[in-house]
Structures are given as structure tokens and as C-alpha cells.
Amino acid sequence: xxxxxxxxxxxxxxxxxxxxxxxxxxxxxxxxxxxxxxxxxxxxxxxxxxxxxxxxxxxxxxxxxxxxxxxxxxxxxxxxxxxxxxxxxxxxxxxxxxxxxxxxxxxxxxxxxxxxxxxxxxxxxxxxxxxxxxxxxxxxxxxxxxxxxxxxxxxxxxxxxxxxxxxxxxxxxxxxxxxxxxxxxxxxxxxxxxxxxxxxxxxxxxxxxxxxxxxxxxxxxxxxxxxxxxxxxxxxxxxxxxxxxxxxxxxxxxxxxxxxxxxxxxxxxxxxxxxxxxxxxxxxxxxxxxxxxxxxxxxxxxxxxxxxxxxxxxxxxxxxxxxxxxxxxxxxxxxxxxxxxxxxxxxxxxxxxxxxxxxxxxxxxxxxxxxxxxxxxx
Amino acid sequence: xxxxxxxxxxxxxxxxxxxxxxxxxxxxxxxxxxxxxxxxxxxxxxxxxxxxxxxxxxxxxxxxxxxxxxxxxxxxxxxxxxxxxxxxxxxxxxxxxxxxxxxxxxxxxxxxxxxxxxxxxxxxxxxxxxxxxxxxxxxxxxxxxxxxxxxxxxxxxxxxxxxxxxxxxxxxxxxxxxxxxxxxxxxxxxxxxxxxxxxxxxxxxxxxxxxxxxxxxxxxxxxxxxxxxxxxxxxxxxxxxxxxxxxxxxxxxxxxxxxxxxxxxxxxxxxxxxxxxxxxxxxxxxxxxxxxxxxxxxxxxxxxxxxxxxxxxxxxxxxxxxxxxxx
Numbered sequence: 001x002x003x004x005x006x007x008x009x010x011x012x013x014x015x016x017x018x019x020x021x022x023x024x025x026x027x028x029x030x031x032x033x034x035x036x037x038x039x040x041x042x043x044x045x046x047x048x049x050x051x052x053x054x055x056x057x058x059x060x061x062x063x064x065x066x067x068x069x070x071x072x073x074x075x076x077x078x079x080x081x082x083x084x085x086x087x088x089x090x091x092x093x094x095x096x097x098x099x100x101x102x103x104x105x106x107x108x109x110x111x112x113x114x115x116x117x118x119x120x121x122x123x124x125x126x127x128x129x130x131x132x133x134x135x136x137x138x139x140x141x142x143x144x145x146x147x148x149x150x151x152x153x154x155x156x157x158x159x160x161x162x163x164x165x166x167x168x169x170x171x172x173x174x175x176x177x178x179x180x181x182x183x184x185x186x187x188x189x190x191x192x193x194x195x196x197x198x199x200x201x202x203x204x205x206x207x208x209x210x211x212x213x214x215x216x217x218x219x220x221x222x223x224x225x226x227x228x229x230x231x232x233x234x235x236x237x238x239x240x241x242x243x244x245x246x247x248x249x250x251x252x253x254x255x256x257x258x259x260x261x262x263x264x265x266x267x268x269x270x271x272x273x274x275x276x277x278x279x280x281x282x283x284x285x286x287x288x289x290x291x292x293x294x295x296x297x298x299x300x301x302x303x304x305x306x307x308x309x310x311x312x313x314x315x316x317x318x319x320x321x322x323x324x325x326x327x328x329x330x331x332x333x334x335x336x337x338x339x340x341x342x343x344x345x346x347x348x349x350x351x352x353x354x355x356x357x358x359x360x361x362x363x364x365x366x367x368x369x370x371x372x373x374x375x376x377x378x
Numbered sequence: 379x380x381x382x383x384x385x386x387x388x389x390x391x392x393x394x395x396x397x398x399x400x401x402x403x404x405x406x407x408x409x410x411x412x413x414x415x416x417x418x419x420x421x422x423x424x425x426x427x428x429x430x431x432x433x434x435x436x437x438x439x440x441x442x443x444x445x446x447x448x449x450x451x452x453x454x455x456x457x458x459x460x461x462x463x464x465x466x467x468x469x470x471x472x473x474x475x476x477x478x479x480x481x482x483x484x485x486x487x488x489x490x491x492x493x494x495x496x497x498x499x500x501x502x503x504x505x506x507x508x509x510x511x512x513x514x515x516x517x518x519x520x521x522x523x524x525x526x527x528x529x530x531x532x533x534x535x536x537x538x539x540x541x542x543x544x545x546x547x548x549x550x551x552x553x554x555x556x557x558x559x560x561x562x563x564x565x566x567x568x569x570x571x572x573x574x575x576x577x578x579x580x581x582x583x584x585x586x587x588x589x590x591x592x593x594x595x596x597x598x599x600x601x602x603x604x605x606x607x608x609x610x611x612x613x614x615x616x617x618x619x620x621x622x623x624x625x626x627x628x629x630x631x632x633x634x635x636x637x638x639x640x641x642x643x644x645x646x647x648x649x650x651x652x653x654x655x656x657x658x659x660x661x662x663x664x665x666x667x668x669x670x671x672x673x674x675x676x677x678x679x680x681x682x683x684x685x686x687x688x689x690x691x692x693x694x695x696x697x698x699x700x701x702x703x704x705x
Binding site: 162164198362363366367370371372373374375376377378 | 406620
């Protein structure tokens with residue numbers, strides 16, 4: 001039993017009325033070195049810790065400690081880890097998934113929110129937060145005509161605060177771009193890294209698919225939309241540096257697949273890829289077991305792995321160690337290197353979520369697009 | 379202050395025989411320009427300020443005006459170069475081509491440099507039989523220095539080719555702008571070079587042949603401005619998020635500071651506590667001294683001799699930092 005839970009138990013035994021305030025005074029979950037204790041206070045028939053992290057049980061029971069009102073479980077979590085979770089509370093045969101009421105730290109995603117457990121050593125990078133001295137870029141909505149899908153697609157475009165018509169800018173095309181803005185503080189990241197000269201001022205096209213599981217899954221129409229419709233539009237509308245090494249496709253999860261697929265379908269068009277926790281499922285033998293939504297992904301990845309075409313010159317890959325996709329992402333590295341791609345691979349003690357992707361952006365963007373800090377001496 | 383003696387024909391553009399170069403560390407967070415100029419005896423007479431390295435923010439010199447007691451003139455070099463490029467599209471086009479070529483040259487140099495720099499560090503930290511290690515170490519350093527010299531020659535060749543095609547003798551617009559600028563600077567015995575984008579500042583100064591003009595002036599310079607004054611211009615930053623990168627020769631400097639390579643913002647940009655890296659740097663650029671400056675640092679050179687230094691250090695051969703010695 002950890003020191004933290006012992007002290008809580010002492011309060012529960014000696015002065016039960018003070019337990020609520022004792023819990024409020026603590027940071028929950030309680031971190032003691034590499035031991036993390038999850039706590040629930042309240043009436044329940046059973047309580048479970050639910051997290052979708054490779055390596056931990058999906059559902060882990062919290063033990064009742066005092067008269068059924070205080071529940072806890074302790075797990076080992078290495079330094080620097082970050083884990084998202086919910087609590088499953090069972091009352092009268094009814095089960096409910098809830099955010100941890102004792103933990104204000106939450107992460108939003110397109111499906112709602114999760115509570116966040118930050119192990120010893122994890123700190124939110126300060127470059128993901130808004131800073132008063134950082135000049136903000138601007139966001140603009142454009143309608144992009146698309147022959148690939150028909151009609152138009154709405155895309156948001158980020159322009160740096162120092163944008164000038166007479167300059168030439170690198171272009172970054174981001175899959176799930178609006179989600180990156182909402183859930184990964186992407187504008188703060190861009191503003192800060194540009195302000196600090198860690199990346200050059202750049203134009204960023206933020207796309208959002210109405211049907212990402214289909215369009216991002218190795219879909220030729222989507223590749224045509226990115227490489228022909230969107231790139232053509234952006235070149236017409238904005239002053240871009242036309243060299244392939246000044247173009248990058250980026251995406252997470254299925255967005256990573258879409259980025260890799262588009263670059264592979266249009267080789268030598270995009271010099272750089274930034275792939276985060278890509279859903280790069282493949283099968284060396286037999287059928288995959290990830291469900292039908294992955295069928296076209298596996299078909300593409302198998303073809304890609306058998307092919308010799310080099311998708312880009314430089315590829316940055318990041319993935320959480322606690323993701324089921326870590327195997328596929330690790331496998332991609334030597335495969336790309338065999339195709340003479342300059343690869344940088346970054347693992348983190350995190351899982352398949354937006355804050356993991358946010359926290360890796362500084363390294364990925366600055367590696368692909370080194371900023372002028374090298375030549376600017378203020 | 380001692381009476382000034384003319385070093386050129388009499389006129390407003392002449393300075394005393396005691397030519398002063400005052401180099402400073404970054405002027406952020408604290409602006410130390412005023413105190414350093416006062417201590418150097420450069421606080422009287424009008425000064426011309428070059429802030430081309432600030433690019434679009436050029437001329438935003440109110441903070442400088444606020445702290446200096448003498449009249450301050452904004453040279454407007456960046457703006458002038460834009461006007462020139464607008465009026466001379468062929469010159470602009472060739473200028474861009476040269477920059478692309480230099481970037482290509484720098485990228486190739488960088489690729490080769492990495493392996494040479496690793497070899498130097500490995501031989502420096504190798505342990506074993508001294509008689510075996512010593513010649514390998516010397517040879518590794520010699521190869522790195524040879525690569526630096528080769529790169530510098532290639533850069534100079536590209537500069538010479540451009541300079542032979544576009545100069546004040548061949549381009550009337552450039553000649554007129556240069557003449558006007560030089561005449562303007564005749565009124566200022568002291569020129570201040572601010573920091574900012576180093577290649578932009580360097581190229582603009584060279585385009586209008588101001589490197590020659592500066593050789594006859596007192597010069598006060600910080601950061602990028604100070605880096606131009608040394609023998610060679612070395613780009614460096616060991617704390618970038620994407621990891622370590624080895625220092626690169628960019629170009630020859632104006633040679634206004636003998637045997638000196640200026641490295642501003644050193645504590646933030648260099649791993650000064652890493653004696654291996656510091657030792658490698660010292661040996662690589664010897665006999666030049668790498669002058670490490672931070673906010674608040676200053677070194678005053680009079681007739682090319684450092685006579686006063688404050689909070690300025692250099693890496694010795696053993697990788698330890700030492701205070702810059704003055705005469």
C-alpha cells in the first residue's frame with residue numbers, strides 16, 4: 001500500500017467527515033514514484049479503472065477500502081507516462097462510464113473527453129500553451145473545388161502573423177486539421193514555434209473529411225483531392241515555395257495512412273511526411289484481425305510494403321508505446337529506410353490520443369522544417 | 379578622450395587613428411548598448427544604425443534612440459535593397475540564383491561536415507595508447523579544418539562570380555544607390571550594426587560595398603552584426619529542438635577583428651559545459667579565438683587589439699572556458 005493511500009485511510013478511520021476535504025486537497029490520481037493510485041469516493045457496488053492502453057488490462061477493479069465508500073487501486077506507471085482513463089461505476093446492476101470526479105485534468109477528443117493521469121516526470125510542454133508575447137497567426141476558411149469528390153470542400157488555412165504576399169512559404173497539409181486545432185492546441189504550437197524561430201513561417205492547410213474512415217483508408221480519390229485539387233488550389237491562392245522539400249503531409253491515426261498513401265500515389269510531389277500513430281496495419285501472412293474498416297488499409301499497406309516507390313525524402317514518425325499500433329509503426333521505420341528515406345522515429349510513454357500527438361509536434365515539425373534560429377542572432 | 383587623428387583625407391567621414399570596434403552580446407532582455415558605448419568613449423557624435431537583419435521590422439529603433447544621447451540615423455538598408463531589386467529584376471533574379479547555389483553548397487558541406495565532426499569528437503575522447511591516438515586525433519582535426527577551408531573557397535568563388543557580374547561599375551542603379559549611401563555615411567564616424575537575420579544583413583552590406591566603408595569607421599555591433607566583423611562567420615546552435623548540429627562556416631567575415639570568431643548568445647546556444655565539444659571547437663578554429671558573448675557581455679577592440687572585456691569568454695584547447703584576455 002502506498003504512503004498516500006495510507007494517509008487517506010487514516011483520515012477515513014479517524015475523522016470520516018474530513019475525507020472529502022482530504023481528497024480535495026490531494027492531486028488524484030496519487031503519484032508515488034512509479035506507483036499511481038486511482039481513487040473513487042462514493043456509494044457503488046463496484047468500480048473499475050477503464051483505460052485503453054496496450055499493456056494494461058482494459059478493465060481493472062478498484063478495491064473497497066472503508067465501508068464501501070472509498071475505492072482504490074494502484075498500478076505501476078513508468079516515469080514520464082501519460083494515460084487517459086475513465087471510471088466505470090456499477091450501481092444497482094447499472095454500469096456508467098464517468099470522468100474521474102476527483103481529477104480536474106481532462107483531455108478532449110472527438111468522442112468526448114477522458115480523465116488524464118500524468119505519472120511522475122510528465123509535464124505539459126509550455127510551447128503548447130498560449131503566450132502573451134507570441135504573435136498569433138490567422139485562420140481563414142476557403143472553399144476548395146474538387147474534381148476528385150465533386151463540388152467543393154471547406155478547408156481552413158493558417159497564415160503566420162508575419163505573412164507577406166511577396167514571400168514564398170513552405171506548405172503543410174494536415175489531415176483532421178480542425179481536430180488538431182481543437183484537441184492538440186495546434187495554433188498555439190504553430191504560433192510559438194514560428195515565434196521562437198524553431199520552424200519557418202509556413203502556410204498550413206487544415207482539412208477535415210466528412211467520412212475519414214473511408215476516405216483516409218488508402219483511398220485513391222482522397223489522394224487525388226490532396227495532390228491535385230488541394231495542392232493546385234493552394235498554389236494558386238497563396239505564395240508557396242514550389243519545391244517538393246517545402247511540402248509536407250501530416251496526419252494521425254487514419255490521417256497518417258492518408259498522408260502516406262497520397263505521397264505514395266504521387267511520388268516526388270511531397271518531400272516530407274509527419275505521421276503520428278499511423279494505423280499502418282498489414283498482414284505478412286493470413287488475414288488481419290482489426291475488423292472490416294481496416295480492410296482497405298491493410299490492402300494498401302501490403303501493396304506499399306511490396307513496392308519500391310519512395311513516398312518522400314524525409315519522414316518523421318511518432319507513436320505511443322502504450323498503443324496497439326506501436327508494432328506497425330516500428331515496422332515501418334526499417335521499411336522506409338530500405339527505400340532510402342531519411343526517417344526519424346520518436347516513441348513516447350503515451351497512447352493513441354491527441355495530447356500525445358500534440359506533445360510530439362515540436363520535434364516533428366522542427367526536424368522536417370528547421371527554423372531560422374540557425375541563422376538569426378538577435 | 380584623446381584628440382582624434384585623421385586616417386583618411388580630412389572630412390566628416392574620418393575617424394581617429396584609434397579605430398574602435400565594440401562587440402556586444404544580445405541586447406535582450408537588457409539593452410546594454412548605451413552603457414557599453416559610454417564606457418568605450420563612443421557616446422558623442424551622430425551614429426548611423428543598420429537594422430537590415432530585422433528585415434520588415436527594419437527601422438524600429440525607438441528603443442535605441444531612447445537610450446543613446448547622440449543623434450541616431452536609420453540607414454534603411456533593407457528597404458533600399460528591396461527598391462533596388464524592384465528596379466532591377468535581372469539583378470534580383472541572379473541574386474536569388476546565387477543564394478540558391480550557396481544554399482546547395484551549404485547543404486553538401488553540412489552532410490560531409492557531420493562525419494568529420496564526429497570523427498574529431500571520437501578521437502578526442504578515445505582512450506588507449508597515446509602514441510596511437512595522438513596522430514589520429516591530429517589527422518581528424520586537420521581533415522575537418524581542410525573541409526572548412528574547402529567550403530570557404532567554394533563560397534568565395536560563388537560570391538566572386540556574382541560580384542564580377544553585378545557591381546557598381548556594371549549596374550548604374552546599384553552604382554547610384556551605393557554612391558548615395560556612402561555619401562550619407564560620410565556624416566557618421568560611428569556605425570551601429572544590430573543583430574537579426576545574419577545572411578540578410580551580410581548580403582545587404584556587401585551588395586552596397588559597405589564592408590569597405592565599415593573598415594574606416596568606429597563600429598558598434600551586437601549578435602549577427604558582431605559575427606560579421608570577425609575573420610570567419612560561423613553559424614552555431616546546439617540546443618535546437620531537433621538535436622545537436624555542428625557549427626558551420628557560412629562565409630568569410632569582414633576581418634575587422636583579427637583572429638576572432640564571434641559567438642553571441644553562447645550560453646543559450648552552446649553546450650558550454652561540455653568540454654569535449656568546446657575543445658573540438660577551439661582546436662577546429664585555432665588560431666582564431668571563439669569569443670563567446672551573452673546579454674551584458676562586451677569586448678572593445680582598439681586598432682584590432684582587445685583592450686577591455688566584460689563577461690566575454692573563449693573555449694581553451696582543453697574545453698574549459700576562459701575570460702577573454704585584454705592588453
